[in-house]
Amino acid sequence: MPHVDEGTIHAYLDGELASGDRSAVESHIAECSTCRARLAEERALVDRASQLLGLARPRERPAPPLQQLRQRRRVWRVRTPVAWAASIALALSIGYYLRGSDADTMAFRAAPLSPAAPRSVAPSEDRAAAPPAAHAPPPAAAEQAATRAPRGNGNRIDQPRDALTAPPAAGIVAIRPDTQLRDARVAAAARLAAPEPAALAEVDLALMRGRLLATEWPIIHRGPARMILGVEPVGVPGLPVRDIRRNPAGDGTVLVEQQLDSTTVIQLFQRPAATELHSYATPAPRRLDQAVPSVRERAYAPADRLARFVGALRVEIAGPLSQDSLNRLLEQVKPLP
């Protein structure tokens, strides 16, 4: 038998040779010192490669129960450029429906997902709180995102080449609904995620609503914020504080804006719990005689869960995330270090 080639040695070491081949290799190695030496070298190589790969392991955590995955809610991750396009389309449609003395400029200022966008300027709280026309056409980009919903069944193992060359299942993530938001990483994964594609518009709208409310609020330092609140302002641990603002009306509300990532800001409206004020992060309550809310508006039904007491403060959260994600972020809120 000629010398054993490298591939065969590795297959031998990996225990992947058929028994006949294995016997042949073993009898050759017993007689051939060159191949014996080679075998030792290759064994060392296999061990070393395996050891190196072992250095790059994730921290192992127990798997959640399989049944839990059944209830996994599918959450489509919207590609950033698509989300951006969608937010602009939405901003334009809001501008159209709210067109009026100052609303025309608002649409352009309210494209908050763009890193390059100027800070939006709130026209007025009333206007921002007024729900936009419900029948605004859904942004084309959002629809496009919806059509990218993967099927995931084109990858049959009996067609490996097809499977490998098939279009990848378009970027999906799902947020485990069961786990606590352990840190900002999950929050980051949750950003731009919406319960379903159609909800993208709603999420963006929430962002605008929040930002429109507060962007004319003067920026203040930590000290004055502490004086207004009587305690340290609060925020989500681990996220950089972009700025701290106060309500120009002097009602004792402070806004902490935190950067979730380069394009996403969350807002934490906070005030001493004793103060009776209307909600900032949720729209004004609907009067009974108003029309039945549309799907889009229903997403904004005033929700107590978006507010929380943290020590002596009542904190409300707003941002371009699903309510679920906002809730989880809100649970994390603590006095800023």
Place this chain on the structure above:
Amino acid sequence: MPEDLADVYRNTYPALVRFLYRKVWDGERAEDLAQEAFARALVHKPDNARAWLFVVAANMARDEARQAARERRHLTLLKSEPDAAPGSPEEEIDTDTQRTAVRTALDQLTPRDREALLLWDAGMSYDEIAAQTGLARGAIGTTLARARRRLVEAYDAGTEGGQHAARG
């Protein structure tokens, strides 16, 4: 379903997470993607669930990698966050450095060699690797030999370079 998916889940989940981790380099994303793959398997009930899962996972990771290229800054931000269960600071730095070095070394493999190596390390057989990568079964040994050699060489070159730089 010939295989009991619950068994596959129990036996394969950690390997699938590890496989994905070495593609997306984020532990929680890897878990999310692995869980998503299993969630889909629950729906599709594939015949060969284990192999099917790795195909789906590889596709998801590939898409993830494209996404990641656009979110470089974001990933950098995440990297700077401390882990939840840290060891001593020195250990952390060491581990992090080594992981980065392995990652850099893996990046220097050809995609096919890397795929074969990661699949092998995830516990796939030569037959399964051949089915997934499209390589002939007889070529898997040679592919793995090349991948291992390249990994070790690239790692050593990278870390030696780093030591020289540190000394210099």
